[in-house]
Every structure is written in structure tokens, then in C-alpha cells.
Amino acid sequence: MNTIQLERVEKQFGAFRALNGLSLRVQQGELYGLIGPNGAGKSTAIKIMVGLQRATGGTAKVLGYGPQDPQVRGLLGYMPQETALYPDLTVTENLDLFGRLYGIEKEERQRRIAELLGLVNLSDWAATVVTNLSGGMQHRTSLAVALLARPKLLILDEPTVGVDPELRASFWAHFDRLRQEGTTILITTHYMDEALRCERVGLINHGQLVAEGTPAELMKQVKVQTLEEAFLAFAGRNKANTEVSA
Amino acid sequence: MTLRRTLAIARKQFLTLRHDKRTLALMLVAPVMAMLIFGFAFGSSAKHVPVVVVNEDRGATAGKIVDALDHDVLAIATSSDLAGAKAAVDRGDKVAVLYFAPGFTADASPQTHLQMVPGKAPAVQVLPPKGAHAQLYVDTTNQELAGVVMAQLPAAAGKLAAAAGQKSPINFDNQYAFTRAKNATTTDSLVPGIIAFAITVFTTLLTLLAFVGERTSGTLDRLRVTPATEAEIVLGYELAFGVIAAVQGGLLLTVALLVYHVLIVGPLAVAALVVVLTAIDAQAIGIVVSAAARRESQAVQFIPFIIFPTFLLSGIFVALSSLPDWLRPFSYLLPPTWAIQALRDVLLRGWGLDHVWPQILVLLGFAIIFTTGAIVGLKRSRA
């Protein structure tokens, strides 16, 4: 079963088409990387997957349901691109609120919060109000919130932006661990070394999937040695195409 | 829908206040300040209005009238220079000049004529007084002050007549429908309005800001990816703001009691119910309006649209019956209009649920309509 399945999804904002027939499938247990230039439509695609926006065309299915089906709620963890935390609550209070909303019992909640604070290395900052944290620390708190409910499907929009290299490495170690436990993960990133760690990578540009495959396949398709070069080749080619067709 | 998630949302609101002392202060201090400012400014009548008396009366009547004037309301200076006194009014230094001509007492007294008819004994004929005229030279550009001065004169004349034991041919005797409110002051009748006004304005404002924050920071999106439904989110907010409003209402009543010794004769529980419903209405309106603002700075621009109609149309200062016919229907669309009436009925008239249920029902109706609007609005923003 495909955990995420988008078929020719379109998203129109007024006269602007942010997604233009995007089709992609993420299999259960897969670690899928979504890459593409700024404004390509990655976050828009993600918002449709988590049910925050409705596609104006095509169909989307997540965990076998329509993304806005109430059944989906609580089954997926979402980390938005923006920090999206309550600035006047402490790190623990933010986590605790979402734990309550997911219906996690008190003791379990406390155990998971302590565990996640260790993972994102914020145990010493647990009682600090979010406004007083550095940008990277806020980002780490935000990731902890997404992981809290131990969802079957994790959708993370640029989870490692502003995170220092050491923690980034430990995040990825954790993502690998989660995947081994059977969690499906979709991640967007602008770091090619992170994309290299994904099983499959989808490259989108101008709201369309322009390439998909393992990192090795992508590099082979355009005969380059690095994923960076592949990215530039695909992003550039697609741009040329749209200019011709326009 | 679960109560648990609703409570979690409400709890979040209180935790936020614990860390955000400025908002907490705004919630508690601002309504009290509104109460004190409005109460003192509008509840107190004019005092120490500067007037000049030029008394040239050769008799004693004018002097007695001047004595009978309320020397607390009027700050009376005397002068013998009529032209100079008028010049002071012209300059704006004084509000009025009260002038008594030399013949004032004479004109006010019955006229006696010695009738000398040839061949008869002289007889005294008594005719009614000619009619004395005191002259008031007044600056009417400030209607409040001018009105106070003008009302003082007949009052003083009346007092004088009563003191002289003269019986007026026509008398009015007051009986009081609400005996406990017999001595109600302007402040007493203002306090219910101020409570409804403060709760409405501050609750709408804080909800508006909180919700624009939820929308722009992405936390609302995050909430909506959890099992929390839109209804739970809105009701959680309403629960928190309802409790906060009850606290605000209690605080306002306490201040009104301590500072103005206001009259409170009705059941406080009913007043609390009205206050909580008012807050829920205001809160749901805040959520609905928040959809129209992209940033907090835009939300602030809505504030006048909340304050002015509430202030002018809900019957705090201007009675609904005094409004133009075309404007009055808008008053009935404002929840505070009903809240003010209900609070006055409860606090001053001493009525209970048996009398104010219609207003409570209307407030409840608004709450249901606006809450539904807020929930539907949130759902539709997942477009």
C-alpha cells in the first residue's frame, strides 16, 4: 500500500498555480526526500498531504484516507516549515499541550517528553519559554512536537534548518532508527547530503515532479557525480522546458 | 469531540497568561482603568463652574437668590463692573454673568398704590408684582457647563420660595418603582454599561490578537493536524475567556463597590451568567474577525470598529430610545446592548432570571450563532 499517493494534484492560488499535476507515491516504511528550488511547491504539497489545504485538482490519499478525513488526524506527525510553537509557553508546556491533544496519558506523556528532550538536546532548557530560545533550539522543539505521538507517518518540512552539524547527525540517526521501526518519513530539505540519505528522492520544480528515484539513479540519469549537480541539471532543464512551452 | 482536548486548549490559554504578564495585566488592569475613568468622568456632574454675580439690587431678594445657589456647583465671584464681567465671559474666562438690576427686589414684590380719589379716604391698592428679571449672560459653547448654570437659577428661586413658606399651586410627588434604587446616581446606572463595555472590548481584542497569532505563527495549523477539532479549539478558547471574563466582571464589581459604593441589589450569579455570555459572544466575534487579518498590525485596525459601535450604540451613555430610528436596529444586533440591559435589571432593579431570561436567551442565541460562525470559518480556512 502507498502511504502517500498524489495523483496529478493541482493547487491554484488565484491566478498562480503552485502545483501543476504533481504525482508521487511514498511506500510504507520508506524514507522519501522531497527536494526542489525555493517556491517549487514542496510546502504546498505537504500542506495538502496533512489536510491543511485542499487540492484544486487531482486526488490525494494518505494512509488510505483522504487527507482531510478525521481518521487521518493523530496518525501522522507534521513539522511545519515555520517554527509554529506557542512563544509564551515553555518547551515542556508546548510538548505537554500537544501530548494532551493526542490523548497520551500523563505518565506516558512525561516519559516521552523527557526522552524527546534528550533527543533534541534540550533537557536543560525544558522550563524555558520558547521566545527565549535560539532559532535552532526552537526548531528542535518543533521537531520534538512532531515526534511526540509516535506516528506511523512523519511529514517533516525542512526539519534541520538552522540546526548545528552535530545535532543534525543525531537527528538523522534517529530518522533511520524510526524507519527501521516501520515509520514512513517524508522530508524536504535543501541539504544534498541529507537527500543522499533518503531511499528515494523526488525533485519538484514549478509544481511538478521532474525526477524521481534513488539518489544514485538521479545522478546516473544526468551523468553527474554529485546530487548537487543533478539538482541543478534537473531544475535548470525544467525551467527551460516551461519557458519553451510558455 | 472530547472534553479533554477542549480543556487542554483552555489550559494552554491560562499557561500563556502565566508567562505573559503584560497580557495578564492588560486583562485585569485595563478594565479597571476603564471603570475608573468612565465612572469619574461621566458619573460626576459638573463642579466649580466659574460665574460672576453683579448684584446692584437695592433690596435683599437678589442676595437671597445668590445664597440659595449651589456654591459647590458654581464658583461664584462677585463684581460691580457689569461690562468687565461680560468681557471675562467673552474672553472665555468665565461661563456666565448673572446680573441683578437695582429694582430687582421692587419688581419682585407686590406693587402697592396709594389711591387718592378726591372726596374719599386714601386707599391702598395691592397689585401683583411687576415681575423681576435677572439677566444671564452666558457662553453656550460648552453645553454641559451652560446647562448647569441655567438649571441653577430656577432651582434657587424655587428653594427661596419654599423657604418663604409660599405654596406652589402645582406640586409633583415622586413615588419609586424600585425603592432600593431610589437614590441611584448616574454612576450606578453607568456601572452595568461599563462592565459590559469593558468585557466586550477587551475580550474581542485579546481573542483577535491571540487568534491572528495562532494563524500567522502556524500553531493553528499544527493544532489542526492533531485530533483536535475546530469545535474543540473554539470551545476551549471560550471556556478560558469565559472564566477570565467572570474574574474581570467580579473585579469590576468589587472596584465599583469600593470606589463608588454602587448599588447592587440583584442576584450576582445571574449577573455572572450575563458577563460570561457577553464574553463568549465577544470572543466568537474576535475569532470570526481574525480571519480577515493577515498580521497583528492589521488586527489592530479593527479595534475602532469594535469600540465605537459598542460605545455609542449599546445604550451605555445614549439611551436606545434617543437613537435615530434608522440606527436603532443596529443596536439590537450588538450583544452588549442586551448585556447592559440585563445587568442593569439585575444589579439595580434587583431582578432575577424570571425577568431577564429574554435577554439571556438573546445572548445565548448570539453565542450559538457566532460560535458556529467561528467554527465554520476555521473549517473553511482549510481550503
Ligand SMILES: Nc1ncnc2c1ncn2[C@@H]1O[C@H](COP(=O)(O)OP(=O)(O)OP(=O)(O)O)[C@@H](O)[C@H]1O
Ligand atoms: N497561500 C498562498 N497564496 C498564494 N500563493 C502561495 C500561497 N502559498 C504558497 N504560494 C506560492 O506557491 C509557491 C510554492 O510555495 P511553497 O511554499 O510550496 O514552496 P517551497 O517549495 O516550499 O519553497 P521553499 O523551499 O522556499 O520552502 C510559491 O510561489 C508561493 O509564493
Ligand SMILES: [Mg+2]
Ligand atoms: Mg517550503
